[in-house]
Amino acid sequence: MDTATRPYRSVLYIPGSKDRALEKARSLPCDAIIFDLEDAVAPEAKPQARETLANALKEGGYGKRSRIVRINALTTEWGLEDVRALRDAGADAILLPKVNTPSDVDNLADMLGPDMPIWVMMETPVCVFNAREIAAHAQVTGLVAGTNDLTKDLGCRTRADRLPLMTSLQMIVMAARAARGVVAIDGVYNRFRDGDGLKAECEQGRDLGFDGKTLIHPAQVEVTNTAFAPTQSEIDLAGRQIAAFEESKASGQGVAVVDGQIVENLHVVAAQRILAKAAAIAEMAAE
Numbered sequence: 001m002d003t004a005t006r007p008y009r010s011v012l013y014i015p016g017s018k019d020r021a022l023e024k025a026r027s028l029p030c031d032a033i034i035f036d037l038e039d040a041v042a043p044e045a046k047p048q049a050r051e052t053l054a055n056a057l058k059e060g061g062y063g064k065r066s067r068i069v070r071i072n073a074l075t076t077e078w079g080l081e082d083v084r085a086l087r088d089a090g091a092d093a094i095l096l097p098k099v100n101t102p103s104d105v106d107n108l109a110d111m112l113g114p115d116m117p118i119w120v121m122m123e124t125p126v127c128v129f130n131a132r133e134i135a136a137h138a139q140v141t142g143l144v145a146g147t148n149d150l151t152k153d154l155g156c157r158t159r160a161d162r163l164p165l166m167t168s169l170q171m172i173v174m175a176a177r178a179a180r181g182v183v184a185i186d187g188v189y190n191r192f193r194d195g196d197g198l199k200a201e202c203e204q205g206r207d208l209g210f211d212g213k214t215l216i217h218p219a220q221v222e223v224t225n226t227a228f229a230p231t232q233s234e235i236d237l238a239g240r241q242i243a244a245f246e247e248s249k250a251s252g253q254g255v256a257v258v259d260g261q262i263v264e265n266l267h268v269v270a271a272q273r274i275l276a277k278a279a280a281i282a283e284m285a286a287e
């Protein structure tokens with residue numbers, strides 16, 4: 001699947017230590033999985049989790065879902081061993097937590113070699129200030145908002161409208177877009193049994209420009225997939241905009257009007273993106 005249009009609506013964290021969850025994920029309709037060796041795994045369980053995860057990845061069965069492995073920070077006692085154990089296990093990217101500067105990414109890139117894509121947890125204030133340079137790193141293909149760590153480090157309150165996080169969230173999206181071709185994924189919604197709260201936060205993340213949201217429980221997948229997919233009316237409008245613009249162009253005009261709004265070339269580009277995303281989602285569903 002084309003990496004530019006590949007869907008990343010629902011990105012589910014799975015503790016690398018939990019066999020049952022690793023098995024269950026093979027049948028969940030999420031677009032991507034983050035196999036976690038960091039915060040979801042207790043210190044004493046980390047060596048076993050590495051082995052369990054490496055075996056699960058080798059066994060496969062995750063279909064078209066993107067497979068991302070979150071290692072521990074390289075400054076911890078587990079980071080280096082995580083890289084050694086998982087770099088050749090068949091993941092699509094390695095996700096590095098607690099990044100502050102582009103040189104943290106360089107250190108991982110040196111260990112992985114030039115061909116392994118790197119995703120970065122954007123979860124410290126220093127990291128957010130360095131977002132543009134981090135996103136521009138040649139191996140970085142994804143940014144993930146770590147809203148729990150950011151909340152802790154900022155000392156801000158957890159609010160339903162996420163006002164205290166807004167600057168950080170927007171800087172993450174801007175850095176990804178400025179770098180081009182870098183995916184931006186929103187942080188987790190901790191109240192995993194609150195579907196209405198999740199829906200509202202997904203819609204906010206979608207409005208901000210995120211490609212999708214990180215999740216902690218299977219019950220969150222469906223709501224998220226819907227929120228980050230183009231709606232049927234967006235798809236219909238996109239088709240009509242493209243057709244109307246083509247017609248105007250054929251009659252020598254550079255602008256069309258659809259539903260009382262002008263359609264210029266840039267709107268056609270946005271409309272084509274919507275159709276490409278809808279097609280990629282349909283392809284993802286056709287297992």
Ligand SMILES: CC(C)(COP(=O)(O)OP(=O)(O)OC[C@H]1O[C@@H](n2cnc3c(N)ncnc32)[C@H](O)[C@@H]1OP(=O)(O)O)[C@@H](O)C(=O)NCCC(=O)NCCSC(=O)C[C@H](O)C(=O)O
Binds near residue numbers: 015147216217
């Ligand atoms: C949150 C949980 C601890 C809840 O677990 P549990 O009470 O066991 O849930 P259920 O009984 O409702 O589970 C039902 C079935 O679903 C499977 N399951 C549960 N969670 C997952 C999952 N994440 N992926 C796949 N499958 C999952 C269970 O095995 C049950 O299956 P079955 O037996 O067939 O019925 C738990 O959901 C969990 O551990 N979630 C992940 C937590 C996690 O990964 N945390 C770290 C990432 S978030 C983070 O780090 C934030 C970031 O860094 C930041 O700073 O913001």
Ligand SMILES: [Mg+2]
Binds near residue numbers: 121123149
């Ligand atoms: Mg974190």
